[in-house]
Amino acid sequence: MPYASDKYAYGICDITGFRYRRKDMKKTWQGFVVGPDQFDAKHPQLFPRKAPPDPQAIKDARPDTADDNNFFQVYTNVGDGILGKQLDTYEVTTSLGEITVTTS
Numbered sequence: 001m002p003y004a005s006d007k008y009a010y011g012i013c014d015i016t017g018f019r020y021r022r023k024d025m026k027k028t029w030q031g032f033v034v035g036p037d038q039f040d041a042k043h044p045q046l047f048p049r050k051a052p053p054d055p056q057a058i059k060d061a062r063p064d065t066a067d068d069n070n071f072f073q074v075y076t077n078v079g080d081g082i083l084g085k086q087l088d089t090y091e092v093t094t095s096l097g098e099i100t101v102t103t104s
Contacts, residue, residue, distance in 0.1 A: 013038055 009022035
C-alpha cells in the first residue's frame with residue numbers, strides 16, 4: 001500500500017507536540033520524530049572510541065631457557081628439611097652491586 005505524499009502530510013513532534021509539515025520533520029538518533037527547531041545532532045562524545053585489542057597469550061608458551069645454567073640451592077632449618085635429606089652446606093653467597101660502609 002502506498003504512503004501519502006509529503007505535500008499535504010502533517011506530523012506531531014514527539015518533544016513539543018506541535019504540528020509540522022511531515023517533510024520538514026527529522027528523526028533524531030534516539031528515534032524521536034521532531035520539528036526542525038527541536039532537532040539536535042548526536043554529540044561527538046556519545047560515539048565511543050574503539051578500544052585497542054587486548055594482548056593475546058601465546059599457545060603452549062615456554063619459559064626462556066637462555067639463562068638456565070644458574071646455580072640454585074635451597075637451605076632449610078627443619079630437621080632433615082623439606083627436601084628429605086640432611087644438608088651439610090651452610091654457605092651463602094650473594095651480590096647486590098656495590099655497598100659502601102662508612103664508620104666514624
